[in-house]
Amino acid sequence: MKKASPFEIVAARCWNLLNEGKPFTPIFVIGVFLLYRIGEWSDMGFWSAAGLGLLITLPIFVIYYCFDFPLMLRNYLWLPLIAALLVWDHGSLSLYLLALGLFFFFTVYFWGTFYYHLRIGTSWWNFTRFWKLVLKNSDSTSGNAQEQMPKFLLLLLIWNHFYHVFYSTGTFEAFNAAQLLTPVIFAVCLWLYSYVLHANLFDWKPAENSPLTDKSGWPKSAVNEKVIVIVIDGMRKERFEEANAPFLKKLRAEGTEYAQMETVYPARTVVCFSSMFTGTYPREHGIRSNMVWKLGIKVESIFDSLRKVGKTGRLLGIAHLIDSMGNDVESVTAVMHNDVADRNIIERAKRIMEEQNPDLLVAQLIGVDQTGHSRGVLYDEYVQKIEEADRLIEEFVGWLENRGMMNNTTLLVCADHGQADGIGGHGHLDEGERFVPFFMHGPFIQQGLRIEEKHSLISIAPTLAYLLGAPVPSSSRGTVLSEAMKTK
Template sequence: MKQASKFEKIAARCWNLLNEGKPFTPIFILGTLLLFHVQSWGDLSFWQNGILALLLTVPLFILFFIYDFPLMLRNYLWIPFVVFVVLWPAIHIPLLFFAIGLYFFFTVFFWGTFYYHLRIGTSWMNFTRFWKLVLKNSDSTSGNAQEQLPKILLALSFWHMFYQSLTSANSFRVESLYGPSLFLLGFWLYTFILHRHLFDWKPEMYSTYTHENEKPGDGLSDKVVVIVIDGMRKERFYQANTPFLDKLRKGGTEYTQMETVYPARTVVCFTSMFTGTYPFEHGITSNMVWKLGIKVESIFDSLRKVGKKGRLLGIAHLVDSLGKDVDTVTAVMHNDLADRNIIDRSKKIMKEEDPDLFITQLIGTDQTGHSQGVFYDEYIQKIEEADKLIEEFVGWLDDEGKMKNTTLMICADHGQADGIGGHGHLDEGERFVPFFLWGPHIQSGQVIEDRESLVSVAPTLAHLLGTPFPSHSRGKILEKAFQQSSNEKREQHEENHRFFTGTQ
């Protein structure tokens, strides 16, 4: 399987400008204005007045960039637009309808059909399903119609109001800004109150660092293998036919209330898992990484301190966060081949590099959810394919003698709601993820219903491998999963032997 090329890494960053909702909004509005007024490009006054009107609209862009308007809060975006229309009824209907048409062309046809066909091989008829995902979508991507449309319509109307004022007047009058300024001030206050009093569903964060409450262990495992099934929704996993994963889950320790972080975007989640802390501290706040690299230590840094090695095999986006510790895989291939190739590459890394910690990201399930939705058979099929591939990989590790004192950690980085991507704002199906451990030091048949957080992954890995905690780790060691006595360890060792020899 090919690595992601330098071109693909750059292309992925460029695509995130259109994929992530915050940069998309101003880019789309600017593109809409340029396309709608294409006949005026040769008119110098259009550029002068248009740019000035755009500058006067910047406070609105800043507001949209700072505030998320997640889930139900997006419905409140229509109120300012209605107020604007009442106060300034001379809106430009053709411009707004052009923007709506362009938006659905971009999301449904260009993104949902053309892009996904070229990248992962979806059908040329994917648009017949994708439009439903755009309308249902509640996450933080540009394909969230219920959030993006009121933002776009309000910003375009605001720009047009200033543009008309500048082109129809002989000279610009400062007093003409009084009304719009009061509107903007009221909108900012309205937004602040909404987010202060109604945005209350973010996961509770740990306030102290791991090292203040825990002591590093001497190391229980020679190796830890972490398999992240990207975007696997928990109840859909339970509905799927996954005999091998069920065997690991029931033969190890399962955490049924494992919570992801906010925002639940892949690069954010992976970074939080392997640094042990939150976006405000490690610096990665979306898949759009404005400044490459993290601000804190990762579990890979902790491993280096004790002469051990870790590798992560994942998509190009993860390089933006975790840099040289990532072996990349190209995401430009038919989705039916992606996880197969990732497992083959995982075997190659384990054979040639033999890291103490190996993390691999299976992407087929997530990409199916993005392109085709989570409530269709294709999504379940990808989870079932992952089960077979993981069984093959773990069996191969055992044949290679790499499972004698190895702990397996199986999880998702986030779940998925219905809609494009379906993850970011912690809608139904996103927040709690499948999570279980299996190995010679892990208690068998244990189900833990305590609410835990994925930031506990890094300190738990440090405990298992005998490394210091990453510098800013805040998570807890998942100590309830560990064996407590030598008898329990011996019994688990015998159980693991029977697991691989098929004598259970």
């Protein structure tokens, strides 16, 4: 199986500029405005008027970049748009129709059909389902139509209005104080409106534990020789329960299950992996979305902890994870048909165990997540991918057992986040995202135990350190999952 090439790594970062909602909005608005007026580019008056209009609109861009409008908050985005229509003339209807057309072309055809066909082999007819998924989607990406539409329509309306004002007057000096005061008041009111909404209604983020991990009772030596962590990316908890996954459910029944295992916010893959393997929250490790502006986590990871005691760990995953975890990632290409993606990852995991024999292996299976994103989570294809993952994990564990690699090994199986309705959305913790499947199995793990108390995925890093006899990562705030461990 091929590694992610340097081109793919750069391309993945560029794609995140269009995929993540925050950078997409300004890029899309500027692109639509310039495309709409492409015939005026040779007129120098166009550039000065467009630049001045953009300057007036800039505070709105900043507000919409700083404030997400998750889940039901996106319904409140239409009120500022209605207010703007009452304050300023609506301008060019054709501009807004172009924006809507380009948005749905980008999300439904370019992304949902063309991109997924080239990358994972989705059908050329995927747009026939994908348009419905985009309209229902609630995540923090550009595919969240109900959040993106009122944002870009408002920005285009204000920018286009002041473009006309400056184009007709020709200078900023001709712009009187009353005309300048109106957009200033509007921006202040929009900021206050956004702040009040978030302060009073944005109340579903998981609570964050403030103390560092308690190191009392830390074992003097490793509990296990090895730990294998298999992360089934994007596996929704209730869909896992519906799937015919006998091996995984047998492992769960014979081990310890954490029934209320909670992911972090925002529930984006790179964010979740960073929290899982540092033991702390995005505010501390610095990774706040899949769009990583400054490469690398800002705190120690479990891989750093293992190096301190002469042990090794590898994270087998897609190129996105390199942005946070760097050289600890064994990258795999994400450009392959989704029907063979997880098979290839399992084969690569076997080779890593044969050639490197790390003390800790983390393997990210991507087929379930990619199916959810391209085909939706409430369809049969999604459950079928979970069942496929079950068979592949059974094969991998059997392969390890035949080589004696499971004799003193803990196996941890979980998801990094769930997936909501729509395009398998995740980020804002909509229904189906927050709680994930999580269970441990091994010779030192309690059998048939189900823990109902709520826990967080940040507990993975300190638990791995405990099992492998390594120091806990310095910024870890998770609790060791000691209930799952047998007492000697």
